[in-house]
Every structure is written in C-alpha cells, then in structure tokens.
Amino acid sequence: MDYQKKINILVVEDSVASYKAILSVLQNFGFIVTSDRVEWKAEFENRIQDNSWDIVISDYYLPDFDGKYVIQRIKEINPDLPIILITEFIPEEFASEYLNLGAAEFLPKSSIIKLPFVVNRELDAYRLKQSQKKAWDMLVHGEQILTRSQKISHLGHFEVIFPENNTLWSLELYRILGYDFSEVPMMEKVWSLLDSEENNAIQSIWNEVSLKNTSKELVLTLNTKIGRKKVNLWLEAERFDEKRFRIFGTIHDISDVSDLESSIRFNEQLFKGIFNNSSQAIFLLDLQGHIIRMNRNAVLSFERNEPDVQGLELISSIFSDSNEDSIKKLTYGMKLTLKNQRFEVLVSYRLRDGREKYFDCDFYPLNDFYGKIIYIVLEAKDITEKIILERAYAQAQKLEALGTFAGGIAHDFNNLLTPMMAYVSFLNAEWSTNESNEMIEKSIPAIEGISKSLDRAKNLIQQILTYSKIDHSSSRQIDLREQLLQVLNEVKFVSASKVSLFTDLGNESAYIEADPIQIFQILSNLYENSLFALQEVKNPKITITLSRVLYEKSDLYQVGFMKNTEYWKLSFTDNGNGIPKEILDKIFDPFFSTKGGKGTGLGLSIIYGIMAKMGGTILVDSSVGKGTQFDLYFPAWKTMV
Template identity: 20%
Template sequence: MRRILVVDDEESTRDLLSLSLQSDGYEVLCAEDGFSAMEICANHPPEIVLSDIKMPGMDGIELLRRLKHLNKDIEVIMITGHGQMELAIQALQLEASDFINKPISDRALSVALRRAEQKIWMREKLREYTENLECMLKQATDEIRKRYDFEHHLVHTSMDGIIVNDREGNIILFSEGASRIYGYTREEAVCGLKVTSLYPEGEARRVKKLIYSQEYGGPGYLVNYETTARAKDGQLVPILLSAAILYEDGEEVGTVGYFKDLTEVKELQARLLEQTRLAAMGEAMAEVAHGIKNILYGMKLGAYMVEKGLIQGERDRLEKGWQMVRTNMERIARLSLEMLDYARGESRRREAISVNAVVSDVCQALEKRAQEEGIRLERELECDLPFIFGDSEAFHTCVLNLVTNAMEAFGEESVDKRVKVRTFVKSGRSLVVEVTDTGRGIAPEVQDRIFRPLFTTKGARGTGLGLAITQKIVQEMGGIVDFHTTVGRGTTFTLRFPLTKSE
C-alpha cells in the first residue's frame, strides 16, 4: 500500500481527496499547510504528495522545492486553480510529476496518479537493477540476455525520446518515446534514416557543434538545450535536448540524445501570454477611458462658457471658453495620434540612419522654443559615427520625445536650465545617444512606471505615451532605452544600439 500526503488549506478538499484515495487503496496522510507537510515527510515519508499550489505561509512552489531537496524521488502532483498557468509551468520546471486543475475530476486525478505510479515503478526497478548489476555480470549468458532485455524495456518505455547514432549519423537506437515525438516507427528510423533528417535544415550541425563547446555543459555534453525537431509529417516540434558523446577505448563511436517534447509546456506559455495580453489591454482601455473623460469634461466646461458668453455678450468669457475647447481638442487629437503610433505593428522599413543628422534636425526644430523658455540646448556629437538601421521617421520620433521631455523637466524654481544631447560609440560595440537635463529629476515612487502606456507626470500637458512609444521603437530597432536620475539634479536617458561587424 503506497502512502500519499494531501496538502491543502481547505479542510473540505482534504476530506474529499482523503476519502477518494482511501477507496483506491492508498494510505492517506493530510496536512493543512506546507510546514506541517514537511514535518510529516520527515517522520513518515510518503511516496506521492498531492499539494495545492496556492496556500498561505508556504505556497506549493516552495513546498515542492523543499520536498525535492529532502528527497528527489518524491513524486509531487500540483493542484492549480483558474489563472495559475504560470505557476503550473514553474512547477513542471521544478520537476513536479504533473498538475491537475480545480475542480478536481476523478479522471484527471486517476491519470496523474497513474503517471506518478509509473515513474515510481520504473525508478524502483532501475534501482533494483543497479544494485544487482555486479551479481548479474557474473552470471551466465542467459542472465546477460535478461539484463539486455531489461535495459531494452527501460529505454523503449521511457516517456522521453532516446536516440543513439554512430559517427556517420546513422540511427542505431530509436526508442518508443522518440517514435511518439517524431512519428517514425523504430524500423523506419533504424533502416535508413540519418539523424540530420530529424532536425530543420542546419540545426543538426549546430547541435553537433554545441556538444563540443563549453556553452551547454562542457565538451562532450549538451544539457537542456531548447531546439526544434522535424517530425515525419513535416511538423516542427519544440523539444528540450540533452546529449553526450559515446566513447569506446578512448575513441568516439557515436552520440546519444534524450528528447523531451515541450509542446504542452509551450501551449501553456502561449495561453498565459494571451491572458496577460488581455489583462493589459483591459487596463489600457480603462486608462484611455479615464483620460478621454477628463478631456471631454474640459471641452464641456469650455462649451458652457462659450454658450454663456454668447448669451450674455461677455467677450472675455467667450474667448476663455473657446480657448478651453481648442486646448482640449488638441489634447484629444494628440492622444489619438500617439495611440495609433503605439498600436501600429513593427515597421518593415530598414534604411541606413545618420544619427547625428537626426539629432541636429531635432535640436534645430526646438532651438527657438528653448531660447524662449531660457533653456540652453547643447550638442556633443562624435564625428564619423556608423549608421544604424531601421525606420528613420520612427527614430526621429524617439529623439524628439526625449529632447521635448527634457525641456519640460524644469520647474519655476529652476535656475540652471540645460539640455545636452550626446552621441558616441562605446567600446566599439554600441552606438549611444544620451539626452541629459538639469531639471527636477524623477521621483523614486514613479520610476518603475515611466515606460508604462498612458502613465504621465505632466498632468493635462501629457498623454503618457511618449516614452512608451520611444521604448517600443528602440526595441524594434534592436536597441535598449534606459535612464539614470537624481531628484533635484536632473535625468539622463540613454539609447544603445548594438553595432554589427558590417556596420
């Protein structure tokens, strides 16, 4: 009778699972939290743990880590709720044997337990086989044949794919797990298939090169490398590959590869990404609605003043009201255009961009405004800069946004108003654009939100999309945008674009 531990902070769930598992012949222990579970595991070790993923105190992820540290052979099945796909993926990566969703169905529980039982059975048999290996080696030919049959059974019943090929790439072992991934029968693979045909064009050569490198486990090994397999029907299958060079008498004779199908994990990640995208879209729509409501309120107030001014013949009220209407019309037009810029797809234009030319154009366009506002606009441009590649109009928007923001960073108390734009190449690897101001700086409590769409510290003067658009464009061009700020002393925004050898 196997011992199973149920960990859940809900008593009703523990009672229900306990009754169901006892009727299936398990010895059942229960714990109301992770700490109680660890104490039970130390004194009465279970073979299987069924744990809720969300619990107060110690959650299921932390409990999983501690259980695997205590005994890596404990099989842990996680219970997840709606919207917890990210935690489920994390649990699988931490070697949970499976996960099931709430409300728990008998079929899902049965399948998860059967998988855990199979892994325990195979591990027990493998341990038994290993312990008796020395004795088996001393037995006659019949015993050696039994050993071979058992090894063969272990290889071909593995849930993961196992493939062995010789130095010429001929497949000499192809497990049933490999057949499930690739769609080839064992006979089809061994009788004529080359291992290169199991990958997209050129990927087999890359894998071979990585095995000899230091990058994934050291020379002769490849550990947990994500790549793509090409199945018999031409479909591409995401896999996690580990491999090792096989030697005989010090000479390389072949390669063994272990393949884990990542299709289900990738599907879970895609579902999580879609849920995150929808949540972000909802949050953005709420922010847009709030911003437009404020603008419409301003227009309504201005229209009221215009109406009263017309009725009462008060020209001052009429002009003030019309100014409010016009200002808010400009705000909603600017918000609409910037929302379109932010929502547009990635630009397909890729042209050589002279960074200094764009910076000079922006500075010249803002020179008059800078003089009127008492701001010294400076340029320090390194000569003979290499080109960067992308959409030149979009890059112009980036620089314009940053310089405009810098010019708006000064308060009434500011005395030394300076904005400086620098361009230079750093260490021969990246082209850098810096925009520095001596303004108020950015308050610590908002620094992690400045690139968030529709977040603004400018009140009615800002739309909250300038920096979000800048970040999006820079990332599309392969660069990064960052900033450094000191409250009361100013801010520096930095754009970095990597330089290729051809540049």
C-alpha cells in the first residue's frame, strides 16, 4: 500500500451525487480515500476540530453558510491545510478572490477531472510544509533541551576552529569556569586554572589530539574564583581538510557527584526505612496493576513472598481467592486511581490455609512533577481483629438481651408450674390411698403423663434460667480430663447406642478454672448433639481428643481477641450429616436449632456464653455429608493450687 496515496478528506457538499463523483474521480486516480461529508454549518464546525484531515474540498453554495466561511474558518484553525473550492455557478474570474482568501484552487464542477492533479499537488505541498515545520520544531526543541540539560548536569562545551583559532564557549562553561559572560573565550584561560603538572599534561594531550582524529578523556582540578572544582574533560578532533580542523570538547563539573551519591544513598535508605517499617501493608504497582514492590508488612500480612508475586497482576494473584464482591471493589478502585482519584474499600482476603482476613484498602496515585501518574499505591490495614471483635461484641449483646428477656419469661412461667406440680403431687398422694376406685385407676396414667410433661417443662425452664444467669456461676480450679471421664461414665453413650467412640485424652491433668456443673452441661450437650447428628449414618463414629496448644500455633490466631497464652483444646468430631455453610454462623444464636422440633436451640448458645466467660472460645468446622468438629479452647493452668 502506497502511504503517499492514503488521504483523509473532509467534503463540504450538500449534494450526495457530487460527493460520490469527487470520491470516484480520486479513487480512479489511485488515491486510497477516507472521507466524511458535511452540509450544515453545525456539522462543519464539529468536524473541523479533527486534526487528521489532509485536505478540504468544498462547494460554494451551502444550506446555511458558504465557501467564504469555510475558507476563513479553516485558516483560523489550521492555516496550512489546503482548501479546494468546486462549484458551478460562480464565474471563473472570481476565482482570484477566493485564492486571495486562502483557497488552494478553484475548479468548476465541469472540470472535476482535474481534481486528482490538484489534490496530488496540494497534498505534496502540505506534507512538505508539515515535515519542515516538524523538523524546525524539533531543532528548536533540541537546542532548548541541550541548553537545559547542560545547566542541569553542569556540563559545558567548547569548540575551537583552526587555523583561525576561533573559540566558542557554551553558557554553562562560563558558569563552571567562574568567568563573566563578557569574557572573551580562549582555551589558555582554561588551562591557567590548572595546577602546573596538569597544565603540562593537557598541553601534550591537546597537541596529540590536534595531530590525529582521536578523542581523549581525563579528570582535572580547576582553581576557579569560586573554589576548586573537579571536572571531567573530554576532547575530540575533527579534520575538514589538510589545513582546517576543529577540536570539540566538554567540561563536566563532577565536584558534587560524591555528595549527590551520598544524598541518593541516604534517600534510598530513608525510603526503605519508611516503606518497610510502615504499620500498613504497602504494594507499589505499575499502571497495569502489576506488583513492583511490596513492603515487609505486606509479606507478613498476606503471607506471600515478594519474589513469588513480583510482576504479577495484583488482583488476579494476591486476591484471586477473595469473594466476588471484594474483587469488584478492587477493580473499581484501580480504575478510579488511574483517573487520579483516591479510593478506600473494605475487602476480604483468604490465606492459603483457609483463614480469612479483612483489610481496609486505600488506593492512590503517585505523580511526577508534572502531575502524570507514574505508579499506583495500595495501602492495606489489617482490621481482622477489629471485625472479629465487633462480631463478638454483637453476639454478646444479643446473648445478653435475649438472656434477660428469656430469664424474665422463664421466671414467670416457673411460677405457673409450681402450683401445677403441687396439685399433681396432691392427686398422686390422695389417689394412692383409693386404688380400688375404678375411675381413679383409669386416671393414674394421665396423671403420670401430666407429671412427666411438667418435669420436662421444668427442665426446659431450668435451661432458660441457666442461659439467662451465665454470670452467676461459681468457678474453681478443676481437672478437665477428669470431668470428661466422669461424663463418659455417667451418660453411658457407648453402651446405649451403636456409635463407635474413640478418645485420646492423654495422661496429663488438664487444669482449668470453671464451674463443674457448667462443664458437665457443656460436655453432655456436645454428646447429645453428636448422637443426634449420627442417627441416620452408617458406621457412626465420635472422636474426642484433649491436647495442650499455644495461641500462636493454633487456630486461635484467626480469632484475634484471645490472649496469647496456653490453652487446653477439647475436640468433639463426628461423621454425621454436617451443617450447611449458610447456617453455620447461626448455630450459636439462642433458640436456633438444627433438630427441628426436637431441640430447644439453647444448648450451643449456653456453651458459647460459658466459654466466653472463662476467657475461652468454641470454634466449629463442618462439611455436609462429612461431619462436624467442635473445638473448645479452655485457658490452661499449669499447676493445681
């Protein structure tokens, strides 16, 4: 494809037929045309703002403006852009008027066959002007850059033409040498600033360079009016003919290089210190979101090594396992940052071991001196402990409110049960002396049923009262292992069912501070829950283990509000049906039950409250079809006092 034949034309024409004729003539001539047609003034004003046009072809008579207006507006916006008028109803003698206005050519529509030659001529002229203008702009800009760069880099240059000995110094060389700009440039004045040994050496080198087309570089010390300066001198000779040649050279002031290097090293250390010692996790990203650097806190918080993720895209690598909502927020934050805006967002992050963390992320751009974005910064504050504490506080408030409410109802209901149980006891006592009465004998089973129902109601009321009075228990130091053995003996689950029980309680005494009654309640409730979950399972199995664990080496690390100490970990594991993930967070809520109408929904909430009071906690992990594991953590006592 001939690049010179590609042309982008704006056609100002109200006749579609004329527009097609123009394109056809040009295409037959071999032009590869990209064009647009406008016929109204508003359309024309909109399209002339486009700087991609190579030429404008216009009719004179238009619906709401004319060819004169076209010429004037084009010349205001782009004076060099060629304009060709093509019309049929204006005498050719008026063509000079339009040419004086700035039109490149005037053609009658009857002479449209000449258009390709005119376009070719004007296009060549226009492109030549554009290239000349661009070359001149580059030349001027290059000179400005050279002058500015010499001043910034403290680099001056000189030139000596022989045999005339005409000498030229740049402005920066005057500054380096400490001479006024009125000083006549002579190389002897430069050499006079040298120590005698260096002066003798430079004379020899100067002569050597003069005789040969070669270059030399050396370091000298100048004794200027403003002090001693260490400079780098570079010389190069260029011969024009046998007699005429020139020596071009540069003098670079490197006195401050050592100070500059020290400053750079200091700034690097300062940056590394601030970057790596920040309490926030910091990621430095390029404009495509790829990781350039990450600080020490980011490595620790996200548990990812910098070499493993360097060069990778942040969201698809670091946050690949986060939920969809977090990924959407991060992507939106990245887009806003590229528009020079800050964006703060709360996101979740899942570690490789399955633990979930929460981060308060702040995106912001790093700009250069001119305001251009050069990097993207992500600062992430780990707020996992705060989120967990807020959830725990909300759970505690809910438990407290429901406990108070349930306690009041249970107390009043208990007052109603007391006379009912007294009446049943009275009837049992009275009717036992008249067992011969046939009606009484028929009523005894009903009375016994009422009595059993009242007993069950009493037990339920007792559970509610226990739940509402968790803080009124009496704690003392007990052996958790011994308590567990007693529960195994008393409930006799093994002998009463086909469940296989496996225990690993160790041989060490597990001292804790707790109320023995509440510990019995915890253990028996967990047994009952496990048995219920195993009712429809083949080969049912319960595993109970007891072990001592350290805070930092256990799952407590993800809880956040636990004390950094030793704990006794008691695990109840069954291979039952498991608990669905969507309700797993609700099982500790009061009156929430997975047993349908067969449970009160208070067992696990009571356990949660008791564990919280002791400074421990209960964690649960469950998979549908695989089973459930409850892990209870009791603060450990090393010795029995």
